[in-house]
Amino acid sequence: LGIVSKMEALQRAEDASLDLVILSPEADPPVVKIMDYNKYKYEQQKKKKEQQKKSAASRMDLKELKMGYNIDSHDYSVRLKAAQRFLKDGDKVKVIVNLKGRENEFRNNAIELLRRFQNDVGELATEENKNFRDRNVFIVLIPNKAVVQKGPEQPKKKEKPATEVSASV
Numbered sequence: 706l707g708i709v710s711k712m713e714a715l716q717r718a719e720d721a722s723l724d725l726v727i728l729s730p731e732a733d734p735p736v737v738k739i740m741d742y743n744k745y746k747y748e749q750q751k752k753k754k755e756q757q758k759k760s761a762a763s764r765m766d767l768k769e770l771k772m773g774y775n776i777d778s779h780d781y782s783v784r785l786k787a788a789q790r791f792l793k794d795g796d797k798v799k800v801i802v803n804l805k806g807r808e809n810e811f812r813n814n815a816i817e818l819l820r821r822f823q824n825d826v827g828e829l830a831t832e833e834n835k836n837f838r839d840r841n842v843f844i845v846l847i848p849n850k851a852v853v854q855k856g857p858e859q860p861k862k863k864e865k866p867a868t869e870v871s872a873s874v
Contacts, residue, residue, distance in 0.1 A: 708734055714737055714739075717739060718739045721739060723739050723740055723741050724739070724740060724741065724742040725737055725738075725739055726738050726739075726740055726742055726745075766796045766797070767796070767797045767798075767799055767845075768787075768788075768791045768796050768797065768798050768799070769798075769799045769800075769801060770784045770787060770788055770798060770799070770800050770801065771801045771802075771803060772784055772800070772801070772802055772818070773802065773803065773808075774802050774804065774808060774811050774814045774815040774818055775811075775814070776818070781822075784800075784822075785822065785825055785826070788800065788822070788826060788830075788846070789826060789829060792826065792829045792830050792846065792848040793829070793848070795848055796848070797833065797845060797846065797847050797848070798830065798845070798846045799843055799844070799845045799846075800819060800822055800843060800844050800845075800846070801841055801842070801843040802815040802818060802819060802841070802842045802843070803840070803841055804840050804841070804842060805840075809840070812837070812842065815842045816837050816842060819835075819837075819842065819843075819844045822844075823844060823846065826846060828849055829848065829849060830846035830847060830848055830849055831846065831847055831849050832844060832845070832846060832847075833845045833846065833847045
């Protein structure tokens with residue numbers, strides 16, 4: 706509308722039943738806009754929520770799997786399947802082997818277990834971080850994006866054709 710007086714701007718906003726919003730008060734003369742302020746705030750909140758949803762979808766969670774250095778083969782396979790599922794979902798996996806007291810003498814077995822675990826996971830993940838010095842020996846695996854996206858889709862179950870049976874009374 707150009708440069709108008711303060712009273713004229715207020716009058717135009719009132720005539721349109723809208724709000725007069727100051728955009729930059731430091732400018733000479735101040736820049737104002739006639740708009741529905743509540744609608745503007747609502748749209749801003751909507752955009753903010755949408756951005757939060759998008760960032761939440763791309764965020765990675767950290768899943769932890771704990772085991773002992775002398776874990777049984779079945780327990781090992783359960784944790785391996787869980788890790789593979791987490792990695793396919795796009796989450797990071799932290800595999801921890803707790804060493805208590807005299808178990809520290811078997812640190813080599815724990816490190817070997819973690820290396821075997823990483824090899825069994827295979828190309829599904831890459832190593833991001835590791836610590837073999839402290840009491841808790843761990844390795845952090847992150848999903849390999851190329852393999853996760855290329856992953857084979859689960860085939861749909863084949864339905865057996867219904868067999869018809871007739872009964873006479």
